[in-house]
Amino acid sequence: MTTKWMYYLGLVLVAAIWGANFGVQRLAMDTFDPMLFNFLRFGLAAPLFFVLLKITEGSVGIPWKVALKLALIGLFGVTLLEMTVMYSIKYTTLANASLLSIAPWPIFAALFAPLFFKEKFSARLAVGAAAAMAGVSLIIVGGGQGMSLSSDNMVGNLIALSTGIIGGIYNVACMPLMKQYSALRVSTWVIMFGSLFMIPMTIGSWGKVDWAQLTAGHYTAIAYNALFCTFIAFSVWNTCMLKIGATRSNFFRYVVPASAMVVGFAFFRESISGWQLAGTLCMAAGLVWISTESSKRVPAPELTTAR
Template sequence: MGKSSFWYVAGLVFVAAVWGTNFGISRLAMDTFDPALFTFLRFGLAVPFFFIILKIREGSIGVSFKTALLLMVIGLFGVTMLEIAAMYSIKYTTLANASLLSVAPWPIFAALLAPLFYREPVSSRLLAGGAAAIVGVSLVIVGGGEGLDLSSQNMLGNALAFATSVIGALFNLACMPLMKQYSALRVSAWFILFGSLFMFPLTLGSWGKVDWAGLTAANGFAILYNVLFCTVIAFVVWNSCMFKIGAARSNFFRYVVPAAAVAAGYVLFGEQITVWQIAGALCMAGGLVWISLEPKKRLPDKSVPM
């Protein structure tokens, strides 16, 4: 793995760790904000940052009308529907179910569906490393003691969690061709704008329920972390690295998310880490290292600045 590839992999791991840590940080704000409102604040407040940075870095912010229509659809599915499905999957099933059914299949669907969007080979190294990472992430999630519960009362949440993996994979893949024409920053700015607009009507009944005058420093930190780190920085870094590494390989690094979530639970809430979770983290890390050591066989047709 070359020096440039190392930094792309490091970027993917960094973003996945940021997203995983956010499980614990966002939990601190859930007593104050309705989940839909908090999600809207995360993306809606990030929109001005995206466009200000875009104007400073690239001198313009526009996209073609055809591209805007595509980004509108991507925002609807990849931000509004994906985030809402994820939110309600947690409400209607166990955290272990939601994590496993949404995180584990996502990279598999990304690899299987990649030929529909562009040509990206799936190698034996990717399959072997991916299998090890799947086993590892399953141990991290299920080994926490809550276990996998497939009882009938959890089926709606299970279905929503599984749907997020399909929608998420399609969302990532749909962005790839656009990043041959526009930068990751520009693509991210526009689909997050559209996703926020579609999400806003879902929050109309929640604004009056918040004691805005009584917001704490912890609430402010949770919002700031979600806006700047989990959205502005994370989406640009992830999309830029994914464009260079490839969607199939990149999405396996999402398995760092539940491991980081477990670590955040330990640090913030004193949750215990089991031997099975440690073993799973090591297995997952081994699989991801194995994937990252493979040189990318297909290069993008055109390099686009971030």
């Protein structure tokens, strides 16, 4: 029981780190093109993954057939996913982008899970998921910006919805490979391929940055994204997801907007409404309900070490 709660705590902490990153990225976007900043984030984290993988497992290699699968996952789960996040924010409101991407994400993961592996979706999980989704919806819609149904936002709304679809597929697609190889090995190669696919999209952005005028704050933002939001967060999230299950784990992404709300209040003087507080309590209750479901202990999968 104690070990299980450590994995749930890991999911919550990672989601909180990702939520806090909304504030960091908001400041960084004043200086960096969004795709360039994402490349710096993932590109700088990739070598750290390889170093840790070599130290902990003694090798970093993977078979060519597996490399092709991980390259495809990296293309969709890192490169394309980050693009949809960026353009959804550009073409619709922040509330719409958050609600239409984050809220459906776990639902899509649950729907696509049977295509990759068998994972039980219990009645208790359904109840907790409904409460958590209702809570996160209140957090997002209850903000000052609110939900907009304007036709001007239709393109951005569709892009935001595609974020949830791509993210859900990405998470469940990783699971079969993480049952054969370690979560660290899978994460390492997915991040590496995702970074490589970003390079063509950064052409023309490098020259727009006045590198000589960058401050300690800029370098701190880059380091926070590379070290905490990518290297540590992906390693912890994938390890916990392997133990808890993709369907159940993805509902803990609902902590992201709650964390972003707290950061907005603390650093950007954004107000917090009563609806948002109620939504936070509702979401927390749903996640606690999901976490306390008893489950049979599943033996750890045998991992393959590729050389």
